Amino acid sequence: MLSRLKMDRIHVGIVGGTGYGGMELVRLLLEHPAAKLHCLVSRSEAGQRVDDVFPHLRGRIDKRFQAVEDADLTACDVVFFATPNGVAMHQVPALLANNVRIIDLAADFRLRDPDVWAQWYGEPHACPELLSEAAYGLPELNREAIRNARLVANPGCYPTAVILAFLPLLQAGLAGPGSLIADAKSGASGAGRGAAVDNLLTELSENFRAYRVAGHRHLPEIRQAFDGIANCSRELVFVPHVVPMIRGIHATCYAEVSGEVDLQAVYETTYRDEPFVDVLAPGSHPETRSVRGVNLCRIAVHRPPESGRVVVLSVIDNLVKGAAGQAVQNMNLMFGLPETSGLNFSPIAP
Amino acid sequence: MLSRLKMDRIHVGIVGGTGYGGMELVRLLLEHPAAKLHCLVSRSEAGQRVDDVFPHLRGRIDKRFQAVEDADLTACDVVFFATPNGVAMHQVPALLANNVRIIDLAADFRLRDPDVWAQWYGEPHACPELLSEAAYGLPELNREAIRNARLVANPGCYPTAVILAFLPLLQAGLAGPGSLIADAKSGASGAGRGAAVDNLLTELSENFRAYRVAGHRHLPEIRQAFDGIANCSRELVFVPHVVPMIRGIHATCYAEVSGEVDLQAVYETTYRDEPFVDVLAPGSHPETRSVRGVNLCRIAVHRPPESGRVVVLSVIDNLVKGAAGQAVQNMNLMFGLPETSGLNFSPIAP
Amino acid sequence: MLSRLKMDRIHVGIVGGTGYGGMELVRLLLEHPAAKLHCLVSRSEAGQRVDDVFPHLRGRIDKRFQAVEDADLTACDVVFFATPNGVAMHQVPALLANNVRIIDLAADFRLRDPDVWAQWYGEPHACPELLSEAAYGLPELNREAIRNARLVANPGCYPTAVILAFLPLLQAGLAGPGSLIADAKSGASGAGRGAAVDNLLTELSENFRAYRVAGHRHLPEIRQAFDGIANCSRELVFVPHVVPMIRGIHATCYAEVSGEVDLQAVYETTYRDEPFVDVLAPGSHPETRSVRGVNLCRIAVHRPPESGRVVVLSVIDNLVKGAAGQAVQNMNLMFGLPETSGLNFSPIAP
Amino acid sequence: MLSRLKMDRIHVGIVGGTGYGGMELVRLLLEHPAAKLHCLVSRSEAGQRVDDVFPHLRGRIDKRFQAVEDADLTACDVVFFATPNGVAMHQVPALLANNVRIIDLAADFRLRDPDVWAQWYGEPHACPELLSEAAYGLPELNREAIRNARLVANPGCYPTAVILAFLPLLQAGLAGPGSLIADAKSGASGAGRGAAVDNLLTELSENFRAYRVAGHRHLPEIRQAFDGIANCSRELVFVPHVVPMIRGIHATCYAEVSGEVDLQAVYETTYRDEPFVDVLAPGSHPETRSVRGVNLCRIAVHRPPESGRVVVLSVIDNLVKGAAGQAVQNMNLMFGLPETSGLNFSPIAP
Structure with missing residues (x-):
């Protein structure tokens, strides 16, 4: 795998690309030296050009949002979920079964106890068996587990x-x-x-x-x-x-x-x-x-x-250390890249 | 009724009318049914029309800022100080001696212990003998003292x-x-x-x-x-x-x-x-x-x-309950007016 | 004087009180010396206390929003419509027939030509016969017509x-x-x-x-x-x-x-x-x-x-000269009140 | 020169690094693949670490602001002036004489007619003989002149x-x-x-x-x-x-x-x-x-x-196309770099 990665950029899918977490993932991954945006899934914007939905990206991306059933997610090395809570848990098991790694920016895999999850999110968890496997994606707390994880629960902001x-x-x-x-x-x-x-x-x-x-x-x-x-x-x-x-x-x-x-x-x-x-x-x-x-x-x-x-x-x-940036940091860890890859630039002020 | 009001309105002076506390005092006192703005003192804007300095007040006030030496402060029933910390304490004793009541929106009379004052404000207090007399102007805590006070220290925001x-x-x-x-x-x-x-x-x-x-x-x-x-x-x-x-x-x-x-x-x-x-x-x-x-x-x-x-x-x-409004509430108490006089209107939202 | 005011205050209804125009009308009319809020109509908030929907009005109003069918609009002297475009034109004829005067803050009666109206608002006008009667409510342009109007089209902002x-x-x-x-x-x-x-x-x-x-x-x-x-x-x-x-x-x-x-x-x-x-x-x-x-x-x-x-x-x-304030100015003209009644206060700055 | 540049990054000096134009130049040049910040001049902050003045740059720059007399500006390939109007014109002739190229973000060299300059900027121009030489740095209008210029007047925003x-x-x-x-x-x-x-x-x-x-x-x-x-x-x-x-x-x-x-x-x-x-x-x-x-x-x-x-x-x-970014674009042109070098990234939204 690593050798393929050395030649080929990491193929990335984003599900739920039209929220702010998804927008920020797109911004960061477009500049990432070792990643390539393979597909972007949006139910509401399927068929639309990404830069029609987000005009600030004109000239930087030449893709369209796809419906999930049209997207080639299983060809991705990693899929980010930037969906509302309760969506990823229905799609993750099938992707894992296809050897796709997952970084979920929502809350679906953050709590280890399915009862606690159900209490706070108002419905039973769809794949409780994955809760103990998921690595909590705060590198400062949990770096080694993230490196080896198939499934990372990106922390809340x-x-x-x-x-x-x-x-x-x-x-x-x-x-x-x-x-x-x-x-x-x-x-x-x-x-x-x-x-x-x-x-x-x-x-x-x-x-x-x-x-x-x-x-x-x-x-x-x-x-x-x-x-x-x-x-x-x-x-x-x-x-x-x-x-x-x-x-x-x-x-x-x-x-x-x-x-x-x-x-x-x-x-x-x-x-x-x-x-x-x-x-x-x-x-x-x-x-x-x-x-x-x-x-x-x-x-x-x-x-x-x-x-x-x-x-x-x-x-x-x-949106960065509290969401998309940390997700990229986790991706870097999962794929053996330098942890700062694609994340090494200056803040914008004022 | 009108002729009684003309005689009976409280004559008000404001020293330091060009900061935000002073601006807000002007707004509130212009609408106050029992107060009349007698003079406004500003060192920096002396001679300027108030509505040249604050164009939003055009048509509502026909006065000029005066230098303190030109202002007839002793003819006021009450003088509000909306000056920087450390100014009022130099002018208050002479005004009190002329039977002018004082409401200080700055910090000069808020602390009872002159050593604590000096420690936090970086200079010795100019009239420490007044510190114990000053009423701390939070009506919910100290209403009776305010009613009888010559000198009110309006609380910080x-x-x-x-x-x-x-x-x-x-x-x-x-x-x-x-x-x-x-x-x-x-x-x-x-x-x-x-x-x-x-x-x-x-x-x-x-x-x-x-x-x-x-x-x-x-x-x-x-x-x-x-x-x-x-x-x-x-x-x-x-x-x-x-x-x-x-x-x-x-x-x-x-x-x-x-x-x-x-x-x-x-x-x-x-x-x-x-x-x-x-x-x-x-x-x-x-x-x-x-x-x-x-x-x-x-x-x-x-x-x-x-x-x-x-x-x-x-x-x-x-600027209101934390400064100018509370100062007017204190004035109402000091002069036996209804406590809500001039303060009974709706917030502006959005 | 108080007893005369109790009898004589203009009874006001507001339809569509939950948008910003309606909120501002409530603020202005609560302070108006010659008006009394008789009823507030809101389809979406019917039954709710006004100050539950707008907590900034707690302590200032003790009413509930009503459904239009429950509201006693025909007992009003004047009804303000602060509804979306295309709503007032369905309710105005019946109210006029009951001698209720109307001030519409929406666009329903602003254009004299029903074809132009239909072209810009996307549906035929429901009562085109009233378009020529409606007075365009810009007092600086049209004061006399407003004084005598049953129906005023309050201008756009x-x-x-x-x-x-x-x-x-x-x-x-x-x-x-x-x-x-x-x-x-x-x-x-x-x-x-x-x-x-x-x-x-x-x-x-x-x-x-x-x-x-x-x-x-x-x-x-x-x-x-x-x-x-x-x-x-x-x-x-x-x-x-x-x-x-x-x-x-x-x-x-x-x-x-x-x-x-x-x-x-x-x-x-x-x-x-x-x-x-x-x-x-x-x-x-x-x-x-x-x-x-x-x-x-x-x-x-x-x-x-x-x-x-x-x-x-x-x-x-x-929201004021561009909507609710001008509407009150028009009400003042229609009811022979001083034009500035209820509108004579200072701007809030900063 | 070009061969030195191929090996060595362009040595850049910034005079007036503490305003917003200067801050933005620092941000852009820190990420520029072919430029190296050699010195930053600030009269008011001389001796201060850059990241003490601008804490958002902690970890990204390890330099101090220098007084102009301590800075080695003549060792720079190019010096950017991000100073108030009327400063650069006093320092530019000496730097040009030392073969340092200049990009002035202020207005000193934007107007060709020294009389017009004096009329609008309130003082005589200090080096009117340079006004006709300076290239107006709007590449879309003036690209060839910029390529060959020693002195570029970066346009106003x-x-x-x-x-x-x-x-x-x-x-x-x-x-x-x-x-x-x-x-x-x-x-x-x-x-x-x-x-x-x-x-x-x-x-x-x-x-x-x-x-x-x-x-x-x-x-x-x-x-x-x-x-x-x-x-x-x-x-x-x-x-x-x-x-x-x-x-x-x-x-x-x-x-x-x-x-x-x-x-x-x-x-x-x-x-x-x-x-x-x-x-x-x-x-x-x-x-x-x-x-x-x-x-x-x-x-x-x-x-x-x-x-x-x-x-x-x-x-x-x-601050970018209207100031620092355009200045970098001009630097790229002046030094034969790809015009987009260091400027090819996505906007930040929201």
């Missing part, structure tokens, strides 16, 4: 920002017994490209609010990761908010920490060799635009005086 | 949103011993109208970040209020963020709460008679635009399952 | 800004024979509150584009008004654009002008007695925020050197 | 969008004798990164306005280009506006056109071989986000019925 913020603390056993708190803020692209009054510019602009305080679907995903890291269940309060901007997540994470440990050193050590996590200098305040368009999480660690608390600030681009 | 969020909990002694956390988000007008690269649209738009995690000047102000309420010092972690919008503050406030107390009832009871605090129905998520342009704090109380935490969401318009 | 920009020029016969050009820019609320991918924040924000250059429905409306003013058909090129903001229209209008006429004087004279048109000083550039939330059109007149052209800049709030 | 919109029409002699009109709209980054109240988010957001209708400095630049193309002076009305967004220019351009000529074919033919101009299909409306971050001008041609007018819609990213 909030979980990526929040887990990377807490990971060094939990691995080192430094968080006190109280609840962890993740106060997270996301740009509007996190809600997807569906037509909804709540997501109109006229409703979101000049406005800020929390949502789903009673329980967001990313909560069980983060808790599951915490269980794996700390080997014990950790309570988490997770409050998401929507920011009047397009891209970006900022997670402000709080934990009790006692003692005199040098947290800055702990974070720097944990992420020293990570190409896509950047621990800022003490006193820094990462801003979401500093990662706009790139596959990167920037983190700063603060200890407000006399509070017994650590405050970790974590930013990502929800 | 963040403190207004945060104190109102925690007040019922602290008064009822329901917050556990751990640190309180206030994760606060503000629109850009909170930073004022000064020329600064950091506040350009090109720097703030499509961007989100925290700032001053190591210590914001509103922290000692909130702590002082907490001390007064709970009669004991409470630790607070306060993290401010800037949102790419003009107006609005959203404070997401966390506390430990044990036991089965009905927090919704506690909040509703506390604020039952408050004209400017609205406790939303359980499960609500207040949005900042729901208070845009009006003197109102909307609050929702959440208890995430299994967390032992309460999450209180609190929104205000930082 | 673009036509309001564009006609007011060209009116003095056309009335004075000063525009040369070449085409008039109106390059118009609108905030996103002009597109309404419907769920549509094109109007998501993620699609509109950080973006600018023209639309419908080949022909927008406001074009025949403007042309009809020009015909009435200049007594001859004038060609117009009208290009609308969408601005990433919520409220506001800016029309940049171009015409050939020859000779040495003092255009500033012509504009000032034309609008000298108009309460809701403000001609700015020479050299000014009106900004949309200077009219945010208020019923006002601000205009500036420029003559670029050596060009033989006049450039007229005209701004309104599309 | 508005002129790039406007000239490319009118070029096919003027070259073909199709525009009628009336004035041309360019109604242009720019994002806020066009005003630069200087601290100015007018450019605060609080002033620009939720707002739209025209500015400098009486005369903008880009007007003589566009006129000069029109003179060169059409071999006769053409009047132009140019009205710039500021859009509440960061990046992007949309020019809506109007001209009289008589006869039945197929304008779509004229435009497609003119730009058939241009790598960075994209003529859209008839009926299209280009949006600014479709060129965000890339070196591209997209154009659509409309003929509103019965108007005798053509409407050309033209969009660019003002």
Whole structure:
């Protein structure tokens, strides 16, 4: 396989190419030196030229969206699902049986327990037997499993920002017994490209609010990761908010920490060799635009005086490190490519 | 009636009328049925017509900004200071001596301890003897003192949103011993109208970040209020963020709460008679635009399952309930007017 | 006085209260000293409390939306239609027969020629016999007809800004024979509150584009008004654009002008007695925020050197002078109230 | 020289690296396969690490800004000036004398007539003898001159969008004798990164306005280009506006056109071989986000019925095709590289 890959680019299929995750996958894969877009599947846009649906791609892609039944997905080396939750699980088993590897950007394979999945997603899981096989696609947590996986569950955007913020603390056993708190803020692209009054510019602009305080679907995903890291269940309060901007997540994470440990050193050590996590200098305040368009999480660690608390600030681009970029990072790992392949460029600012 | 009003209207002076707090005071006082703008002082714009500086006020005001030495401030019944921190304290004693009442929208009289003031504001206080006399102008906390005050220290915008969020909990002694956390988000007008690269649209738009995690000047102000309420010092972690919008503050406030107390009832009871605090129905998520342009704090109380935490969401318009509107509310109290006078209109949405 | 008002307030019905035009009507009428909201009709929200649908109105209105068949519209003195195009024309004849006056914020009664209407709106008109009776509700053009009208066709938002920009020029016969050009820019609320991918924040924000250059429905409306003013058909090129903001229209209008006429004087004279048109000083550039939330059109007149052209800049709030505010202005005229009643307050800036 | 270049990357210096043009040059040149950033000059930030000033570049650049006297500019193959107007003209002669080629992103060398320059820029030109030598750096107009130039005057952002919109029409002699009109709209980054109240988010957001209708400095630049193309002076009305967004220019351009000529074919033919101009299909409306971050001008041609007018819609990213990208395109031409080198990637949307 590797030798074929050396000669031939990785053939990639994308199912659900018309949402923001799919759009961003197209952008990244068009520039990827070792990948080739083989087919793009969209139910709603089947037959349309990709650059008619996305005029910003005129001159860069000469393909049409296909219906799933017309697409040659089994000829792909890897298929990305950028579909709504609950779609991939119906198509993945057949593709795996054809030796196609899968990276699912939706939530279908993120939770290991099918009962928990059913509880949060409102229907029974269609292939629960695959849940334990799927590798949770956060390389900083799970790199070796991803390398060997047939099926990768690409993490949610909030979980990526929040887990990377807490990971060094939990691995080192430094968080006190109280609840962890993740106060997270996301740009509007996190809600997807569906037509909804709540997501109109006229409703979101000049406005800020929390949502789903009673329980967001990313909560069980983060808790599951915490269980794996700390080997014990950790309570988490997770409050998401929507920011009047397009891209970006900022997670402000709080934990009790006692003692005199040098947290800055702990974070720097944990992420020293990570190409896509950047621990800022003490006193820094990462801003979401500093990662706009790139596959990167920037983190700063603060200890407000006399509070017994650590405050970790974590930013990502929800469509890149929080979705399509991380998916490409996972593809690189699965196919033995340099992990940064196709992901090594500068953010766009301002 | 008209002739009585002509004689009886409160004569108002505004010092520092060219910032956003001053602009908003002008808007509110122009419509106030019992107030009359007597003079507006601005060092930088002295001699200019108000509606040349603020073209949106064309046709509504026929005055010029004056230099402080030309303005007849002692003929005013009340003078609002909407100046930068450290200005009012030099002018207030002489005005008080002339029986002019003062409402200071800056921080000069908010902290009772002159050493704490000097520590956070970087210079010695010019009239420390007035600090204990000044009434902290949060009517929901301090109404009677305000009614009788010569000098009111109008609260900061963040403190207004945060104190109102925690007040019922602290008064009822329901917050556990751990640190309180206030994760606060503000629109850009909170930073004022000064020329600064950091506040350009090109720097703030499509961007989100925290700032001053190591210590914001509103922290000692909130702590002082907490001390007064709970009669004991409470630790607070306060993290401010800037949102790419003009107006609005959203404070997401966390506390430990044990036991089965009905927090919704506690909040509703506390604020039952408050004209400017609205406790939303359980499960609500207040949005900042729901208070845009009006003197109102909307609050929702959440208890995430299994967390032992309460999450209180609190929104205000930082320029109204967080500044000019609250100042007018204080003026109403000081002059025996109905508390809602001039403040009883609908938010503008979308 | 209070008892007289209780009896005498105009009873108002609103059909289609859940779009942005309807929301703005509610805001304005709640503060109107001589009007009383009698009923609000919404097909989609029938049975819902108004302040559940629009939480920003909590505490200000204690009514529910009703289905049209449950609403007591015939008991109203006036009914505003804030419905999509093509709805009012089916309900208006019966209401007129019951002596209810009508102000339609949609396009149903704006065009006098039923064939032109059918051509632009894609269906035959349901009551063409009313088209010649309806008064075009631009008071600056048509005040006397409005005073006496049973049925007022409230102008479109673009036509309001564009006609007011060209009116003095056309009335004075000063525009040369070449085409008039109106390059118009609108905030996103002009597109309404419907769920549509094109109007998501993620699609509109950080973006600018023209639309419908080949022909927008406001074009025949403007042309009809020009015909009435200049007594001859004038060609117009009208290009609308969408601005990433919520409220506001800016029309940049171009015409050939020859000779040495003092255009500033012509504009000032034309609008000298108009309460809701403000001609700015020479050299000014009106900004949309200077009219945010208020019923006002601000205009500036420029003559670029050596060009033989006049450039007229005209701004309104599309939801106020471009919709609900103008509708209230028309109501005031129809009921013999002071024209500025309920419309006399300051813009909100920033 | 070329043989050295084949082995060694082009050594590049940037003077004025801290504005938005300079930031964008850094982004583009960091990814350029044949260029190497040799030195960055900034008076205000001399001694600072580039990634301390621009944290989004952490991990991508390991250099410091230098004072001009410390920088080894004469060792560069090419120096870009991204300084305010009036700076480059004082430094360019000495660099040219050292065989360093120059690309000036400011206006110093754009106008051929030193009197016109002095009139619009308010001071005498420091090296008028270079004005006739400088090549106007719009490749679509002037490619051969650029290839052979020592000194390139990179066009203004508005002129790039406007000239490319009118070029096919003027070259073909199709525009009628009336004035041309360019109604242009720019994002806020066009005003630069200087601290100015007018450019605060609080002033620009939720707002739209025209500015400098009486005369903008880009007007003589566009006129000069029109003179060169059409071999006769053409009047132009140019009205710039500021859009509440960061990046992007949309020019809506109007001209009289008589006869039945197929304008779509004229435009497609003119730009058939241009790598960075994209003529859209008839009926299209280009949006600014479709060129965000890339070196591209997209154009659509409309003929509103019965108007005798053509409407050309033209969009660019003002910082890329309107500044830094075009500068790199010019560098590629000057050094015999493929014209698209370092500029061949996809826009970022949404």
